[in-house]
Amino acid sequence: MDMARKRLQRFLLVSMVLFILIVIAFFISMNLGTYPLSPLDTFKALIGSGTEEGSLVLFSFRLPRIVLALLIGIGLAVSGAILQGISQNELAEPGIIGINAGAGLAVVLFISFFEGSTGALGFLSVFAMPFFALLGALLAAFLIYVLAWKQGITPVRLILVGIAINAGFNAVLIIFQLRMEPNDFMQATIWLSGSIWGANWGFVLSILPWIVILVPFTLWKAQHLDVLNLGDQVATGLGASVEKERRILLIAAVALAGASVAVGGGIAFLGLVAPHLARRLVGPSHHFLIPTSAIMGALLLLTADTIGKNILAPSEIPVGLVVSALGAPYFIYLLMKTN
Secondary structure, eight states: OHHHHHHHHHHHHHHHHHHHHHHHHHHHHHHOSSSOOOHHHHHHHHTTOSOHHHHHIIIIIIHHHHHHHHHHHHHHHHHHHHHHHHHTOTTOOTTTTTHHHHHHHHHHHHIIIIISSGGGOOHHHHHHHHHHHHHHHHHHHHHHHHHHBSSSBOHHHHHHHHHHHHHHHHHHHHHHHHTSOHHHHHHHHHHHTTOOTTOOHHHHHHHHHHHHHHHHHHHHTHHHHHHHTTOHHHHHHTTOOHHHHHHHHHHHHHHHHHHHHHHHOOOOSHHHHHHHHHHHHHOSOHHHHHHHHHHHHHHHHHHHHHHHHHTTTTSOOOHHHHHHHHHHHHHHHHHHHOO
């Protein structure tokens, strides 16, 4: 009982600290940018007494971008936590095993055949993109699952097959990009690198239902993830329907990653780093790990986006490149530790 109480207290403390850091990053991101706003100008705009220019910048550009970064960070981090749990592999992540690439390919095909130009995306298309991304992500997950199956799923086979699927989808992506007009090619390249530059409230509304529904669902399934982490034989001995639960949780992880990729592009390593940092802070129990991963992912992506849009202002670095620059060394560190 004492151990459980200590874990709960540690979880609450970590969550509070991370939430405070998110609030700090939130206000810093609102103030910084090509059109700088002082804290007083920001406060006036928030209460409706600011200048017209300040209100336009804050409510039409910065706030939707900030909220979108938080939602994408939550989606990718929880997706990574699920994948690591069901595969019993610390290196599993939607960007590494091909799920992001499958979602990205579906969105590029949607843009190429249904829109003709990335600049022509209408309001309804914003809501259609997550569904196309989900189809692409599900196709990637299906191929990974089928090809990795050999009297069950082993962590090593899952990762190796996922890397191969990732390479294959990226090759197809390049082929379709080469068929695009030069302007569309550049837009697609920036988007696939991970970019939330063109954020608006339509994108926020398109991803919000996926986060609101699937993150609580994952929390509800946290106990099943804990059981799966014990290994297939132990989980089966405890009465768990291993393959059924693995498929259900895989679909949830794929849906979260697909919706995130649809509005934020191919942001890699976030789903790897956030769960790992959360696990170090609150332990392996998914009741604590999943919400902590969500908060950590939101904080990391908001911080990365703030850095990317300001470090070389007025030019911007795609947030996916900033996350990769920060996450790649951590990935190498994990590879060195893994047997």
